[in-house]
Amino acid sequence: MADQGEQASGMLLGSSKFIAKEELIKLVDTYMDRKFDEEITKIEECGGIDSFQEFLGVEFNTGLKTADINEERINAFGSNKKEEKKNDTFCELCWDALGDKILRILLVMGTLSLIIGATLEKHPEYAWIEGFAILMAVFIVVMVTSTNNYFKQKKFSELKNEHKNRALITVLRNGEYFSMHPSEVLVGDVVKLVQGEIIPADGILLKAQRLQTNESALTGENDNVDKEGHEECLKRLKEWMKKGTRAEGDHAKREIPSPIVISGTNVVEGSGEMVIIAVGQYSKEGRISGLAEQDEEMTPLEIKLEHLADRISGLGLGAGIFVVLILWLRFVIELGTGANEWDTGDSITDLIYAVIVGITVIAVAIPEGLPLAVTISLAYSVRKMQKEQNLVKRLHACETMGGADCICSDKTGTLTKNVMEVQRYSVDGSVYDQPRFKSLFEKHEDYFAFLKDAICLTSAARLEKNKKNDTVEIGSKTELAMIKMLVSLGHDDYMQIRQNVQKSVLVTNPFASKRKRGSVIVGYSEDLVRIYVVGASEYLVKSSKRQLSLDATQVDIDEDRRQSLKKDIETMAGQGLRTLGIAFKDLAADEMDKLNEFDKKGVPVLEKNGLTLLGIFGIYDPPRDEVTKAIQDCKTAYIKVRMVTGDNPITALAIARSIGIADDNSIAMIGEDFRKEVGGVICEECKTELCDCPRNSKNAGDKKVRNDVVGNFDSFKRIIGHLDVLARSQPEDKYTLVTGLKQMGSVVAVTGDGTNDAPALRKANVGFAMGIAGTELAQEVADIILLDDNFSSIVKAVKWGRSIYDNIQRFIQFQLTVNVVAVTCAIVGAVTVKQSPLMAIQLLWVNLIMDTFASLALATEPPTDALLKRRPHNLTDFIITPRMFKHIFGQAIMQVSILFALFYAGEYFIPEYGSGKRILYNPKSEDHVRSGRDYHFDGEKDYYDYSSDPDIGPSRMMTFIFNVFVLFQLFNEINSRKLLDEWWILGNICHTWLFMGIWFFTFGVQVIMVQVGSWAMGCHLDGLTVEQWFICIAWGFVPIVWRFLIILIPFKTKIQIDDNKPASHLASSIHKGSQSLKRHVTSNYNP
Template structure:
C-alpha cells in the first residue's frame, strides 16, 4: 500500500476500508491540486484578469492598501524554483501563496514590505470566523488593521469601498449586493475561491488596541478587493469518484468554501450531477437542523438529511465531526451502520479522524496532530490514493476468503479420508509424514499463493461488504461442499477400487513389507494434485467463470505452484521409505495429474449452480459467543494471554541459549517433575 501512497498506521484499517460506504473528503489538496492562482480581481467596481492590468489601473495609495494587506497579513513564503525553469516553491498556506504571487507579479517585493511593516498584533485565522487580521503600527498614535477572509463575511463587515484612485466611498447594502452578484457569485460559479481584502485606520496606540475585543477591531472596514483564486481539480479525481459510485461508495465533500464554489467544484468532480436531487447545505443550516440546544445530534432529523447530502459548504471541523458521528450512529438501513472514512489535515480535524472508522491524514500539508489521530496517511494528499486503499481493503478481505475456501476443502477431505481409512482399513491411506506435507501446502504455501494477487479495478465493480456479512458466503460454501464431495469420491474410489488405476491394492509391498506401494503413493499424489488444481479454483470466490484471469500477472503465485509441483515430484520419486512413497511411472504420473485436473471442470460446473440453494453460516461474530460475566471473562482471557506470552518468551530464550544452557533447563525441569 505504501507504493500506492498509503502509509498504514493501524493494520485493521486496511480491511475496514474494504467495507467503506461513505468517504467524507476535504476539497483543497485532496480533490484539487492545491496549487492556487489569483485569476480574477475586483477593485473599485472594476474587474481585472491580470496583475499587469491591475497594477496599471491602481494609484499609489490604492496599490499600497492592496499589497500591504497581502504581504503583512500573511505568513507564507515563495521560494525560488529548485530546478532551472521550474515553478517557484510555495511554503505555508496555499491561499496566501496565491496572494503573494499576485503582489510579486505586480512588482512588489513582499519581503521588503514585511521588513518595513511594524505588525504589533495578530488575530490568526479561525475556521469559525473565516478570517484573519493583523494590526500594523503606522505612528505612535495610529494603526491600520488589515483583514482578509471569506468574501461574503468580510464584505458584511465593510462600510466603505476603496476606489482605483485611492479615494474611499461609502458602501451601502445595495452596493454590497452589487458586489456580491457581480464578483462573488460570478467567481464562485466558476469554481474560484473568493476572498475579500479590507482595511481600517484607527486613531489609537497599539497598546490600547491590544485590549480591544476582536469584534471591535474587525468592523467598519474598507473593502479593497474581491479576488477569485483558482485551484484546479486533479485530473484523476473525476475518474476516481466514478469508480467510487460504481463501487457503492458515496463521496461527500466537506469544505470551508461558500456554497456556489463548493457546488461548482462538486459538479466538476462528479460528486454532484445536474438535477440528481442531491443536497448541498451550509454548515450553519446543517447545525441548526441536526443539533439540539446542547449541541447533541438529533438522530431522527439527521437521518432525514444525510442520505441525499453530498456537499457541506462553509463548514467547520465541528461540522465534520457531527457528520461523521451521525453517519456512524445511523441505523436507517437494514444492512447495518455506515462505514465511514474521512480525510483531514488540520489539528481541529483530529476528533473527526478519531471518530471515523478509517481516518486519512494528509502527508504533505497535514499537521502532526492530524497524522497521530489518523489510521492511514496519504503520502500524496490525493483522493485517488483513497480509492487505492479501498481496493486494497477489498483485496485483503477476498484473500482471506480465498484461503478459507481452499483450507476448509482440504481439511474436510483429509479428515474424512483419515477417519474412513482408520475405521475400514485400520490404517489411513495418507501417512503422517504425507499429511505434514499436505499441511504445509494447506497453510504456508496456500496463504502465500492466494494472498499475493494485486488489487484490480474489478474489485470496485461490486458493492461493499456489510459488516454483518457471513464469514463463509453461500458461494464459498457451495465450492467447499462441492469440491469436498468430488475429492472424497475420487480418493475413496482409488482406495477401495485400485483396479481403476491398474495397481495392486495394499499399503505395503508384498515382497518387502517395509516398502510403500504404488497404490497408496498414487492416492497421495492424486490428493496433492487435487489440492493444487483446486488452489487455482480458489483464486476466484464470486463465481467468475475465468479462474485464469490475471493468472500470468502474478509471478509469485506461478513460482509457488512450480515449487510445490517440483517438491512433490522429488518426494514421490526419491522419498522412499522415509516419506512412504514408491516411485511412479510416467503413465501413473499422467493419471494422477489428469484426475487432479478434474477439479477445474468441477469448479466450472459448480459456478453454474445457483448459490441460493446452499445455506449461509457465521453471519455475525456476535452470535458466536455471548459473554455474561465480562469482568471474569476478561480476567480469564488476560491470564491466558499472559501465560501464552510468557511461554513464547521462554521458547525464544531457549532457542537463543547455548547447548549447555538448554541442558541445564532440561535438568531443572526434570527435578521439578520429580
C-alpha cells in the same frame, strides 16, 4: 528572590541559584489536578509572574542571553533532548507475533507431535518430521509477520524524522527571535506559539491571542482548551470573584482560562508567548510516556478468522477425540471377541497409535495456513500500497477500506492541486482578469498602496531561495497566491514592509477556520491605528460599511453596491474560484480599549462592522488531473464521496460538480447550519454536548465511557441523503458528519491535514492524513498517511482493501476444502480399517508445504479494476459466503468419494506396470495394483507386513492415492482464484506470475516427493510409472470439470444485490426528493 518564594509558597531553591525543578513540576501538576484556579493562585503566591524572571534567571523581554545558556542551567533543569522511543527490536517483534492464539495452538501440537513421533511411532527415524514441520510453519509465520512490522515501523520512523526536521519553533534570545529545533530549548526560554505547533515543553503563557490547545493526548478529551497569559487569567479571576457564581463539576475547571501549557499538546488556534518551566524528562510529556500511543487492536478480519479458526479447531478436537474413542472401543471389542489377543508390547503400541491418529486428525483440522495467509496478504499489500503512496500505520485500515462505503474528503490539496493563483479581482464595481492587473494597479498607485500594505501585513507567507537557488514557498497557499501576485507585478519588497511596521504591530489575530478571517492591528502613530482584515468574502462584505474606490476615496456601500458585490462573489464562486475579501479600518480613539474584545465566536469586535472593503480576490486551485476518474471509480464501487471544505458553498459546489462529486440535484450546506440542523454532537448517555463522562477507558475507572452521537438523528438521516458538499465547515462540523454517518452504520473514511482534524480522523473507521501538508498530530492519529496528498491514492487503498479480503477468502476456500477432505479420510479410514488413506507425513506435506505455497500464491493476487464494480463487504458479514460453502463442500464431496473408491477398491482398477520384487499385483486381477491397506475390515492384516519389509516398502496403491489427493488440491487451487461462480477460471492468470510460478514449483516438488521420497514420504520405493502419472493428472483435472457442475447449483444470499444497476443511479437517486430541504438550505446561505 529566595526569601520571597519560600515565604509565600514554600518554594525551595535547587542546588544552584535557580528554583528547584521539583517546585516547577508541582506547579504543572497543580494545573493537571485543577478544580478551578489553583495554578493561577499558586503563581500569585510565589510573587506573581514577574518573580519567575528571578526564579528562572531570565528577562522576559529579551529571553535568555548567551551567558545564560550553560551547563549550570542544564544541570538544574535538564535538557529537552528527549530520549526517542526506540523501535521494537526484531526479537521483540517476534515475541509479539507469537501472541497469536492459533500459533500458540500450533506450537503445542507441533511439540507433542515431535515428541511422540520421535519416541513412539513405528518409524521414528522420519516420524519426528511431522512435528518439526509444524514448528517450521510457526517459524515462517513469525518471521514474515515480524519482518513486515519491522519495515513498517522503520518507514514511519523515517517519516517522523522528516517531520521533525521541519518542525522548527521561534525562540527569543538576546532580544532577537531565532528559529531552532524544539530539542534545543531550555528552561527560561521565551517561545512563540502559533497555530498548528506542538508545544515543546511545559510553560507559563506570558501573553496570548485567542489561543486554544488540544490536550487529548493527555486527557482523552477532544474539546479545545482556552488559554490566556497569566495577567489576563488573573484579571478574569478577579472579575469572576465580583460575580461569585461558579459552574459545577468539570465545567468549573474551564471557567477561568489557565496560563499553563503542557508539552506534547497542540496549538489549534491563535498565538502567544510562553516561558518554559520544565523540559525533557521533567516535563509532563516526559514523565508520562506513551500518552498519545494507542494499542493496536485486532483487525476486523483477524477477529473473523479467529472465530473461524476457533470453530474449526473445536470441530477438529471433537473429531480427534471421537477417533481415539472409536479405535479404543474397537480394540476392546476385538479383545472381547477373540479377534485379537493381548500382547503387552503390540497392544500398548496399538492404544498409543490410536492417540497418535487422534492427534493427527486434530493437527489436520487446525487451519495453520490461515495466519500465514493473513500475514502474507497484509505484508504484500502494505508494501505495494506504499509504492502507491499509502503509508499504512495500522493494519486494520487495509481491511477496513475494503468495506468503506463513504469517504469525507477535504478539497484543498486532496481533490485539488493546492497550487493557488489569483485570477480575478473585484474592485469598485468591476471584476478584472489577471492579465489586466498590471495596468490597473499602475494606473491607480494610491489605491494599490493600500492594497499592497493590506496583503503584506495580513500574511506571513514568503518566497525564499534554497542552497540550489530554487524558489521555496513558505506559508499558507492562499497567502502565497497574493504574495506571488505582488511579485509578478514587480513588487517583491513585502518583507521590508513587514519589518518597517514590526514594532508598531499592536495585535495579531491569526486566521482561524472558526472565524473565517484573520487580522492585524498596526499603530502607525498616536493618531493613526489601522486594522487590516482578510477572510471569507461574504463575511467581510457583511462587515464593511464603505469601499475604497480606485481613486483611493471611500464610498458608502449602499444596497445596490452591496448586491453588486454579492453578485461578483457568486459569479467568481460559480467559476470554481475561492473568493477572499480584504479590508481595513482606521480606529477611532474610543475604540482603542476594544483591541482585545471578542464575541462568542471568537471574532474581534473591531472587525464586525465599519470596515472599508478594498476588494475581493478570485483564487483558482485547479482540480487534480486524475481526480474526476477517481470519483467515478468510487461511484462505480458504490462509495459515496462528500466534500468537506472551508470554501464558499457556491465555489465548493462548482468544483464538486466539475469533478463529479455533485450533480444538478446536489446541495451544499454551510457547516454551521448543518450542525444546528442535526443538533451537533452529544453524549449518548447524558444527552448533552458537555458532560463529565470520560472519553476513553484509560481514564474511565468505574464510569461509563462517553459515546458521541448526533443530537437529532432523524434530521441527520433526512439531510444526509441529499448532502454532497459541506462548505464553510469547521473541524467540529466534520466530526459531526463522521459521527452521524457511523451512527447510520456506514464505514467511513475521512481525510485531514490540520491539528483540528485529529478528532475526526480518530472517529472515522479509517483516517487518512496528508503526508505533505499534514501536521504531526494529524499523522500521529491517522491510520494511513497519503504520501502524495492525492485523492486517487484513497481509491487505490479501496482496491487493495477489497483485494485483501478477497485473497483471504480465496485461501479459505482452498484451505477448508483440503481440511474437510483430509479429516474425513482420516476419521473414516481409521474407524473402518485402522488406517487413514493418507499417512501423517503425507498430510503434513499437504498441510504445511502446500498451505504455505498456496497462501503465498492466493494471498498475493493483485487487485483489478473489477473490484471497484461491486458493493463493499459488510464488516459483520460472515467471511465464508454461500457461494464459498457451495464450492467447499461440493469439491469435498467429490474428492472424498473418489479417494474412498480408490482406497477401498483401488486394487480392482488402478493399473500396475513393470516387474520386480517391489511390484506386487492384485492376485484377483493381475493387471492391477495389490491392495495397500494395512488391515482388512475384520482387523486381519493385509499389507501390514509388506509395508515394514525393507525390500518392498510402502504400497504403490497408497502412493497413487496420495498423488491423486495432492493433484486434486493443486487443480482446485486454480478454481479457488474465483469466488463469484465465474466460468472462465483462467482470467488474469497470466498477470499473476507469482501464482503460476508457485503452482508449477509445487507440482515439481510433488513429483520429487513421489519419485524419490520413498520411506520418508510413505511412497513406493520406485515411485509411480509414467502411465500412472498421466492417469493421476487426468484425475487431477476432475475438480475443474466438477466446478462447472457446482456453478449450476442455485444458492441464496442473505442480501439480494442487483449488480447490473450502476452506482451512478444510486448516487443520483439519493439527491432527488425533498425540495423543501433544498430550499431551506439554499435560503440559509446569504453572502
